[in-house]
Each structure stands twice: as C-alpha cells, then as structure tokens.
Amino acid sequence: MNGTPAVRFEKVTRRFGDVRAVDAVSLAVGSGEFFSMLGPSGSGKTTCLRLIAGFEQPDSGHIEIFGETAEGVPPYRRSVNTVFQDYALFPHMSVGDNVAYGLMVRGMAKADRRRRAHEMLELVKLSGLEDRRPAALSGGQRQRVALARALVVHPKVLLLDEPLGALDLKLREQMQVELKALQREVGITFVYVTHDQGEALSMSDRVAVFNQGRIVQVGTPSEVYERPSSRFVADFVGGANVIDAATARQIGLRPGAYSLRPEKIDVVGADAPPPAAGRRGITGTVAMVLYQGAVRRVQVTAGEVALNATIPAGGPELAPGMAVRAEFADSALHPMADPW
Amino acid sequence: MVATDIPAPRDGMLRRISDALMRRPRLFLFLLLGPPLLWLGIVYVGSLIALLAQSFFSIDEFTGLVKYEFTLKTYGELFRPANLDIIIRSVLMAAAVTLTAALIAFPIAYYAARYARGRWKALFYIAVTLPLWSSYLVRVYAWKLILAKEGILNWFIAKAGLTPVLDLVLSIPVIGGPSLSISYIGTYLVFVYLWLPYMILPTQAALERVPNSLIEASADLGGGPGRTFRSVILPLALPGVIAGSIFTFALTLGDYITPQIVGISTLFLGQAVYTLQGTAGNIPLAAAFSVVPILIIAVYLTVARRLGAFDAL
Known part of the structure; x- marks a missing residue:
C-alpha cells in the first residue's frame, strides 16, 4: 500500500451499553482499494462503516480519512458517501432530485445538477427514469439510484452497507460484476460491508474478516480463502474443514490444527489402492450426499471426524453408508496458528 | 418421524364460519x-347534507319562520359587516392557534418520535393525553382562574417584576384588555392549550414513520441539520402536521364555550352558530355559518395538495 491510506483505524472501540460492537480495531484501507468487511451479523462490520461515515463516534481510538482526523467531524463535513442497506431514497422526491440532492445541498445551479444527475444515471444505466418516484422502481433500480446519488458528489471513499442484500441471486451476481467494473471506472476507494463470503471474495482487493467486534484476518481473497488464520475464518469463509490436533495426530501429521478446503478432497472407494506419496487418506463412511448441479457435496464421517468434500458431478456412484476414503494432498493442508 | 399423539385442530361453529369467510x-x-x-x-x-340544504333556505323577516325555497340570500347575509367581522375574527384566531400549536407541537413530537424509547415513550403519551382525561369545561374554567387578574399567573408575573411587560401587552389595541382572562390573548392561550394534543399526536405519528436512514442519508450527502430539516424531515412530516392543523383549525372555529368563558363579549363563529340556531331561531343562517369552516378547510387542503404536501404519502 502506497501513500496515505484512504481510511485508517487505530485501536478504535465503540461500545453500546456493555457490548463492545467494535473492539480495538486497527486497519488501513488503501487509496483506490476495493476493501470488504466480511463477518456474521453483529460482528461489528456495519458499526465500522458507520464510524467512517460519521454516524457513530468512537469511544476511544483514532480514525483518519485521507490523513485527516475524523473524530468529532459530522457526517455532512466528510468526503465519504454511503449506499445504505435499505437504499434510503427520499420518497417525496423524483429519482432525478434524489440523485441531485448532494449537488443541491452544495448550492450548484439547477441546470448543472440536472446534467450531472443525468450523466450519473446514465453511468448506472438508468437514464430516462429521472421523473419517476422511488416507489415506482424495482429493487435493483433503487439500488442503482442509491449508487448514483452517492457517486454524483465524487466522494473520496464510497461506503456500501450490504447493498445487494435485498436483491435476488441472479441480480446480485450481475450487480457484483457491475459494481466491480464501476469501481475500476471511477477509481474511488470502496469499503464494502457484507456477510456473503462469495460476494466479498469475488469483488474485493482485500477482505477483513470480522468476528465479535474484532478483525480476525485481513488479506487478499485468496489469502483469506486458502490460508485462513483461524478455525472461525476457515469455517466462515467458504466452509473449510478443520482438522483438529487429535485427528492430525491420528493421520500422522505434526500436532496442530489444519484447515482443508472441501474441493481439495477426493472421495475414493475404501478398497482403492493406498494413497500415493505426498497424499493422505481418512477411511470412513458416506453420511450424506447433496446434489448441487455441477458438483456434489459429500460428508464422510470417521468416528468423531466429519469431512465435507465437494466433488464433481458424474463421478462414481456414492450413497449414504458406503465405505469410502477421503483423500487429499499434504499440500492442501494449511496449518492454522490460532485454532479459534 | 410422524407425530401421532398431536390431536387435529379443534372444530366448532366459529371455525366453520371463519372457513366460510376465508373462501368469500x-x-x-x-x-x-x-x-x-x-x-x-x-x-x-x-346530517352534513341536511345542514347544507338548510343553508339554501332563508328566514321570513316578518314571521320569523323558515321559507323552504332555494335562495342564496342567506349566504349573502354572511357578507354583512357584522357577520363578516365574526368570520374574519374567527379565522384569524384559528390560524394563530393552529400556527402556534404547530410550532409548540413539532419539537415535542420530534423528541417523542425519534428519541423517546420504552418508559419515556409511555410517559409522553400519558403527558400529552392527560388533559383529555378531565372535563373540557373544568379545564377552561381553570384557565379563567389562572389568567384572572387575581390569578396565579398575575401573581407570578408580579413576583418576577414583569407586571409592566404584561401591562404593555394588555394595552395593545384589539387583542389586549383589562386582564388576560378578558382579552383575545386569553382566549388564544386557552385554545392553544386545549387543542395542542390534537396537533402533537398526528405530527408524532408522521415523524415516527420517517426512517432514520433518510436523515442519515441527507447528512451523508452533505446536508447540515437545517437543510435536512427543510428538505427531508419537514416534507415527510407535513401530512401529519396538516392533519393536526385540520383538528386545531376546525375545533377553534367550532368552539362556542371557550370564548364565552375566557375572552370578551364579541362573538366567534361557534357562538354565532349557537345563538342563531337557538334563541334567534335562524337555522338557515346558522347553517350558512357552519359551511364556512368546511369551505375554508377544503380550500386549505386543495392548496396544500397543490404545493405537494401529500407527496410523501
């Protein structure tokens, strides 16, 4: 990361009553970065976003936006803008007036702000809907209006609070592609809050994984996915298998906890030739097979151990109760420093 | 696993009726x-139509009986200087009361809608509706005592050394008088007190429906508190304020007791209707007077709608 970070947190804490919603969080978001905050609900990611926007003030710690202290600065004096989870479009204004609101507030002449609002609506592919009311738009269209309204004032940082949460799957996937393209086009730092690991992995330059008010891991999507630092990250980011110390000893590994991605596991018959060099296997029985189109998810149990494997559809027939061996390469095992 | 020990839902007459209603x-x-x-x-x-019909009849000036023939003569009588005075006085009073009630009600309603939670909210509802628990008449008399020259308010003002200020206010022509309880100011104060709950409750209900995120969005886009209030909060609360103002306006125009107890002897619209239909026996003119508030409110609502006051609904 070069230059001044777009957003910097230094041991920021925000309490609500007895709960530390954000607990001594430090982070730095690079300028122009697509930065995601990923975590389950209540993990503090939205509060972090609201701290950047200025809707919350930290109880302790320090926040900088492009090198400037943000504590005590009201939201309307910050050069960051938010796309709200519920879009928060003004119901009594037309789409055009909604988009032009930030320009109107800044005292821009009517003709100018109309033109800019129009350009921005064009960018989000909504031109021609200026005179509609938000209530007359679909969820996807509202989402784009909210995006245009936030971008029209050229924020230094755009904050997005689960913006795709209310859309259906197909639209969500389409918007992921568009959002990423848009971010490249406008070159603005995006801070993106989501609980959907797929969304975070597919769009972000870096991901911060939140749990219980703390950041448990920060890294590129592949780092977080391939080399989770803890059992929580392994499980939350894509449901990796966790091999605990006892199991590790059982299959002849050095003591410690390891993560193992489901797609790295092969399921072979129990009578297949023993694993080749550099590979290991756990013999057990098939507990469950879930058909998911292109892949099958198979759960193999061996005593206390349960491994989830994702295998291509069309392989050998597998049914619950069958004796099998779950096989994987040693290189697929990622040791975790912190088991939790 | 099929549970067999759970009995089927009970059947009965009422259930059968609701079954039938569900299908129709x-x-x-x-x-x-x-x-x-x-x-x-x-x-x-x-009854409204009957009232309207009455206003198109007239009274025979010799016999004092109602002539059941269509005429606009009664409406013409409204424009006699004495009657026009009553209308203008009442409308001005109603407008002043409405405006004041709106100004006092808004902060209270805003606090209750946006900040008060749990116990404080319950306290708000009790405090706002508490005056309605007791008799209207008793409250107006209580105000007469408060505002009287020997009343507690005067005593308080004297103790605070503000008697000259009060005297100055009471010496203002038309709205002043010998004491607060015998002046338009007194009537106005009592009206504001009486109708305030009817302004607070609808305003609060409207403000309650404004999502917090809209206020945050305005601030987020650079709108300071003043701008957010003008462009987001007020327009969205306006339907509630207008609903409240219909209450305060119509209630003031229709009241014939308050101005009789607190105020001077000149008539307000409600009193005019009361005497015309009672002692004077001039039902047509009373009806014509009653149509005035209806017309005013109809015009008011039309203008409000044109100005976009209901766009948020």
Missing part, C-alpha cells in the same frame, strides 16, 4: 365495512 373475502370485507359505512353514510354525511 368480499363478503368478509362487506361485513367488516358495512355497518360503519352505513353509519358514515346516513348519520354523518346525511
């Missing part, structure tokens, strides 16, 4: 709305 949603709606609509149609709108 229109019948259900009719049963729900029928009685109140009949009531509204016959008792409510019917």
